[in-house]
Every structure is written in C-alpha cells, then in structure tokens.
Amino acid sequence: MKRLGRPPDTSSVQTRDRILVVAREMFSVHGYEITTNRDIATAVGITPGALYHYFGSKLALYLAVHGDTQSQVYEQFTKAIIGHDTFIGQFEAVLDIAYEMNMEDASVARFIGAVRVDSGRHPDMAAALSTHVRQRERFFAVMIDLGVKRGEIAKENRLVVQAYLLTVLMGLTDAVSGDHELQKRAIQGIKMAMRGQLVKTS
Amino acid sequence: MKRLGRPPDTSSVQTRDRILVVAREMFSVHGYEITTNRDIATAVGITPGALYHYFGSKLALYLAVHGDTQSQVYEQFTKAIIGHDTFIGQFEAVLDIAYEMNMEDASVARFIGAVRVDSGRHPDMAAALSTHVRQRERFFAVMIDLGVKRGEIAKENRLVVQAYLLTVLMGLTDAVSGDHELQKRAIQGIKMAMRGQLVKTS
DNA sequence: TCTCTAACTGATCAGTAGGTCAATTACGCT
DNA sequence: AGCGTAATTGACCTACTGATCAGTTAGAGA
Numbered sequence: 388m389k390r391l392g393r394p395p396d397t398s399s400v401q402t403r404d405r406i407l408v409v410a411r412e413m414f415s416v417h418g419y420e421i422t423t424n425r426d427i428a429t430a431v432g433i434t435p436g437a438l439y440h441y442f443g444s445k446l447a448l449y450l451a452v453h454g455d456t457q458s459q460v461y462e463q464f465t466k467a468i469i470g471h472d473t474f475i476g477q478f479e480a481v482l483d484i485a486y487e488m489n490m491e492d493a494s495v496a497r498f499i500g501a502v503r504v505d506s507g508r509h510p511d512m513a514a515a516l517s518t519h520v521r522q523r524e525r526f527f528a529v530m531i532d533l534g535v536k537r538g539e540i541a542k543e544n545r546l547v548v549q550a551y552l553l554t555v556l557m558g559l560t561d562a563v564s565g566d567h568e569l570q571k572r573a574i575q576g577i578k579m580a581m582r583g584q585l586v587k588t589s
Numbered sequence: 590m591k592r593l594g595r596p597p598d599t600s601s602v603q604t605r606d607r608i609l610v611v612a613r614e615m616f617s618v619h620g621y622e623i624t625t626n627r628d629i630a631t632a633v634g635i636t637p638g639a640l641y642h643y644f645g646s647k648l649a650l651y652l653a654v655h656g657d658t659q660s661q662v663y664e665q666f667t668k669a670i671i672g673h674d675t676f677i678g679q680f681e682a683v684l685d686i687a688y689e690m691n692m693e694d695a696s697v698a699r700f701i702g703a704v705r706v707d708s709g710r711h712p713d714m715a716a717a718l719s720t721h722v723r724q725r726e727r728f729f730a731v732m733i734d735l736g737v738k739r740g741e742i743a744k745e746n747r748l749v750v751q752a753y754l755l756t757v758l759m760g761l762t763d764a765v766s767g768d769h770e771l772q773k774r775a776i777q778g779i780k781m782a783m784r785g786q787l788v789k790t791s
Numbered sequence: 792t793c794t795c796t797a798a799c800t801g802a803t804c805a806g807t808a809g810g811t812c813a814a815t816t817a818c819g820c821t
Numbered sequence: 822a823g824c825g826t827a828a829t830t831g832a833c834c835t836a837c838t839g840a841t842c843a844g845t846t847a848g849a850g851a
Contacts, residue, residue, distance in 0.1 A: 392816025393828040402828080418710045420622035424809065436811080437829050445809065475790055503763065504706045508620045539789045548787060550771050551778025558760030561705070569752050576753025583785015585750060587741045588677055594846025595798040604798080626839065638841080639799050647839065 389434075403441050405431050411452045415497035419449055419505040419512070449505075450515055456498050457519050461526060463488060474534030475581060478552070482574045485559065490567060500560035527552050591636075605643050607633050613654045617699035621651060621707040621714070651707075652717055658700050659721050663728060665690060676736030677783060680754070684776045687761065692769060702762035729754050 409430045413422045424435040424445055442448040467484035468477040489496040506513040531548050534540040540548055555577055559570065579585040611632045615624045626637040626647055644650040669686035670679040691698040708715040733750050736742040742750055757779055761772065781787040 389830070390816080391814080391830055393818075393830095395817060397817085397828065399827070416710075418622070418706070420620070421710055423807085425807090433828090434830055435809080436831075439810070440828060475788055504620070508618075508623055534788065540787075544781070544787065547774045547778045547781065550774035551782060551787065553771075554760035554763075554775040554779070555756065556760070557763045558756035558758070561756075561759045561763070569755075572749045572752035573756040576749045577756070579746070579749065580753060580782045581785070581787060582790045583783070585742075585746065585753065585783060586677055586736065588784045591800070592846080593800055593844085595796095595848075597847060599798065599847085601797070625837085627837090635798095636800055637839080638801075641840070642798065 399441075402431070402433070402437075406438065406441060406448070407452055407455055410448055411456060411498050412494045414449060414452060414505075415494045415501050418501055419445075419509065446509075446512060446515070449512065452498070453502055453516065453519065456495055457522070460488070460495060460499065461522065464526065468530065474530065474537065474539045477530055478581070479578055482559075482577060485556075486570060486574055489570065493565070496560050497565075500557075503557065503560075601643075604633070604635070604639075608635075608640065608643060608650070609654055609657055612650055613658060613700050614696045616651060616654060616707075617696045617703050620703055621711060648711075648714060648717070651714065654700070655704055655718065655721065658697055659724070662690070662697060662701065663724065666728065670732065676732065676739065676741045679732055680783070681780055684761075684779060687758075688772060688776055691772065695767070698762050699767070702759075705759065705762075 406427065410422075410427050413427055413430065417426075424438055427448075428435045428438055438448065442451060463484050464481055467480040471477045471480050485496065502516070506516050527549060531540060531545055531552070534548070535542055535545055559573060559577075576585060608629065612624075612629050615629055615632065619628075626640055629650075630637045630640055640650065644653060665686050666683055669682040673679045673682050687698065704718070708718050729751060733742060733747055733754070736750070737744055737747055761775060761779075778787060
C-alpha cells in the first residue's frame, strides 16, 4: 500500500521525466488509444490522478513526449549530416544514425512511427503536431535542395526524391523497427538500391 | 425512426457485404480501437446488435474484413506479375497495380496499412492473422527466389532485397496512401532508385 | 394458410476510460 | 516553529464501450 500525501525525497522534475520515459515506451508499443493513464501511472509507481499534476490531459502528455522525442531525433540527424558534403553521403549518414539510435533505445523510433499512425487517427492531435511535421519536412527539403544545387539531383526530380525519402523512412520506422537484423538489412538494401547495385536491371 | 423486426426486401448477403465495405472504410481510416460497433452500424443503417447476427464479435468482423481484402490484393498482385519474366519487371508491376488499386478504392491499401499497426497493438489479432502474414511473405519470397535463379539478384543479397521490398511497400501503404500525387512520385522514386537513376552516386 | 426461421430493434448490462477533487503529507522559506 | 505550497492518494463521476437478449416483423417453404 502506498502512503497518502506527498512522498519523501521527490523532486518534481524527476517524476516528470520518469513519466515521459515510461509514457514513450508504452505509447510506442501499444499506441495512444490502448495505453491508459492507469497503465502509465502504475508503471511509474503513482496513481492516475497524479498524472494530472504534471500534464493537463492525456493528449498533453502525449504531445510532451512527442516534443521531447522529436527534438532528440532531429538534433542527432543534424549532427549526423555535418561533415558530409554529398547528398548520398548525408542520406546514408541519416540512415546510419537512425539505426544506431534504434539500437540504443528502440522506443524512440518506435514512437515516431506510432505518432504517424495515432495522429492520423486523432484529428486534434494532428493539428497540434503540424508544426513538428513542417520541421521534419523542412529538414529533408533542405538536404534535397542542396543536392540539386550541387547537381547530384536533377531539378525535375526534386519532388520524386522527396517522396522517396519519405516513403523509405516511413517503412523503416514501421514494424521493421522491432527486428534489428531486419532493419540492418533494410538499410543496406536502401543504400544499394540508390546506387543501383541491388538488382541487375539490364 | 426505424421499424421493429425484420425489414422488407433484405437478403442476408446484401447486408453482410455492406457491413464489410463500411467496416473496411472506417477501420482503415480510424483504426480498430477508435472505430466502434455503433459507428459501423449507424453508417450501415442498422443497430449495433444486428452486427452480432453476422459476426460473433468485433474482432471476428475485423478478421472477416481482412480476409476479404487480403485475398483481393494478392489476387491482383498475382495477376499483375504474370507476363513479366524479370524480377524488376514483376516488382514494378506490383507497384503499378498497387497504385491503380489505390486509385480505385483507397480503403484497400489504407486498410492493409492499418492492419499492420492494429495487429501490432492487439496480440490476439496478430495471432489470428499469422497465416495471412505468412502468405504475404511467401509471395515476395518466391518472386525473389526466381530472381536469384535467373541471376538478377546475387545469392548473398536475397535477404537484403526481401527487407528492402518489405520496407518500401510498408512505406507506400502508410500515410502516403492518402495523397495520390505523393504516392505516384514515391513509386517513380522507387523505380528510379532501383535502376540507380535517382541521384548521382559517383 | 400456417409455421419456422432469418433479420432486426431497443433496452440493458458490466466494465472501463479519462478526468475531477477534497484530503493528506512533505518540503522550502521566512 | 510555522505557514504556504508542491506532490500525491483514493474515492468518485460521467460517458461510452463491446456484448447479450427477449421480443418483433418479413419472407420462405410445406
């Protein structure tokens, strides 16, 4: 049984962080709908009511988790492409860092994949995340534009490349993210395909 | 107000089919959890109780929809690859037919994408669908094996190609499926990438 | 025509979800 | 020491979910 009232040796920040970590794990595995406040609270070691001391609603908690995760991801992505001055080099660097991050903490990639699904199903969530979506789009748009300027990508293929990147990254953060070996092979496949080395096409 | 009892001019098969169509549409857009029996019933024009005249449970309904959809998809896929005797030809044929089917009825591709997510989140559903998953895997495995025999795919790349196909198709049936233009470009990108024509790699 | 059954409604149930809130306890500040 | 506030519980509310079922009506077959 838990004692009533404020527990000893608790700082607000610590508990908040624990909630965010646990929530990301559970949201990423089971999704927004299936994960209940009670599930998260129990896993953290508190009661559902306490959640509302930190976050105004379940949705607010979800958005907080997303903010954390997204900024973490794109910080790493940005770091990864520094030092590569070709489009294909940058793209492969992004693939590699995505794999590494997934090895370290699978919940990150899993959550990003889950968000795409959940926000598609929850209209108000999609609206709240539109800013983040634009941030993501811009990241790759810049990468591609530089590739066009360098002459690595034909001007008329700009949108095609963008659509391809999107598709491939979506596929990667999908069910694949559970199986490290499969993901490794998928990344290898993406690299080889882009170099035309995957299948004979003559 | 609806009249009580059996309505005139109703054959069981008709209503059942309407339920399946409506359910696929709603499941594909909102997912398994968010879509309620009441939502489906209302859209069909019946009451939730009547659903249980045709399907034993919500899960059973979902599985029925999936059975329908999956067999429809792989019938088309199988037809599409007939007449192509190269791996890349078959692969591109699959991409093309996937696009065409999505144009005709977007709910099909959308549902396939949704199933992947929902079954990942609903353990009992995943178990019930394992047979279908194997069927899907086998389809592509055969395609790849033939490609290896013809010498189009290096033996050691078999698993890599398989992982790549999976990733790309997952990406395609994802959020992309809502935007036809985007999907068109993505498919073009996939084709060009596989031929090494998407970006300069020298 | 009479019956049996298929097709449905409407009321209803138990379970559970997100969310609220008064009460309780610990901590930081003066 | 004492007061205000931060952190948390536990009881509770309303809404809604999947599911059940007795009762009602239309049609098919003898």
